[in-house]
Amino acid sequence: MKQRQDAPVKQRKGAPMKQGQAGRQVDVISMTMSGIWLVFLVYPVSSLLTRPARDQAIGFALMGLFVVGYLAMLRRLGIDMPRSQHRLQVVIFAGLVAIAVASSQVLGSSAMGYVPFLTAAAIWGLWTPVNRWSGLATLVAALLVSLALGVTSDSVNVLLAGVLILVVGWLVTWMVEKGIADEARERRLLVVEERNRIASDVHDLLGHSLTVVNLKLQLIDRLMEANPGRAHEELTETRAIVAEALGNVRRTVSMERSSSLADELEHARGALRDNDVELLVEGSPDAPTGPMAVILGWVLRECVTNVLRHAHASRVRVTISPRRLAVEDDGDGLAGTAHDGNGLRGMHERVAAAGGELTVGHGELGGVKVDVTW
Known part of the structure; x- marks a missing residue:
């Protein structure tokens, strides 16, 4: 960044x-x-x-x-x-x-x-x-x-x-x-650029977190009568997600926030599991190093958010290597993706600023594939 x-x-x-x-x-x-x-x-x-x-x-x-x-x-x-x-x-x-x-x-x-x-x-x-x-x-x-x-x-x-x-x-x-x-x-110009950066970060943070919270609340609503104990557990997790999102927003505004690919991978695993989406990971999240490792965490978060919002997928595959990150799903494909949204535009800008290249296309699983190389 x-x-x-x-x-x-x-x-x-x-x-x-x-x-x-x-x-x-x-x-x-x-x-x-x-x-x-x-x-x-x-x-x-x-x-x-x-x-x-x-x-x-x-x-x-x-x-x-x-x-x-x-x-x-x-x-x-x-x-x-x-x-x-x-x-x-x-x-x-x-x-x-x-x-x-x-x-x-x-x-x-x-x-x-x-x-x-x-x-x-x-x-x-x-x-x-x-x-x-x-x-x-x-x-x-x-x-x-x-x-x-x-x-x-x-x-x-x-x-x-x-x-x-x-x-x-x-x-x-x-x-x-x-x-x-x-x-x-x-x-x-620097003030405007900084405001845009903060707005983009807040969008990424809240967009992902609110999507997960919305899905969890739907799950809690279904479990209230069938499984009250499980509903209580999901409610506790939802509160934790909201608290973490608020903390991240505060740290973003004060420019103290950082997020690694490994951290985002763990968050993605929990969010996808709660929505019955299988996550396959190939490679180590510690393989990418330097500033790009933080950029990849944001890319993964945005990809997972898009999957949960638009893709209707049942499986997501993340491929990690020292010079590449690929995220693909078996969902609705490009027709179900907001191509011109702030999320994808923000990913393109961040990756380009770090010296990398991001492409969005059809994946081998039948859905969307986001590929980052540097």
């Missing part, structure tokens, strides 16, 4: 990351992206060093505030940030723009050195699509200011750096968004 991801199971190789893991990943990306662009502080720093002491004090104070706000804004990618923090991000970004404008009073055109930081803050610190339009608007505004003050080699370099940040930011945020969306979609 495949191991599927829901709350209690271990994470598989290749399975999507948990939300906390994804958050840590984007935090690393965010801090890396924010730290890279600190190199562009060289432009305003070099310009401040040539200014008077008063301008240097004001300029470095504003720069310190800018760096603090910049790092605070990029503490986490905006596309991964809770919606409740969006307003705070906008306030911080507006503060960064205000500091850059104020710095121009002491730096002049060298304040253009803040443009790459503003672009990075917009693209990494805001959410889609606001981040892209804000980054583009920042560059357009910087271009207009550069044209008004006069284009220099430094302003061209700064603008090119901003364009590079914008393009890289668009690509990386798109990739991160796509990864987050893919992981969310896979988590949803």
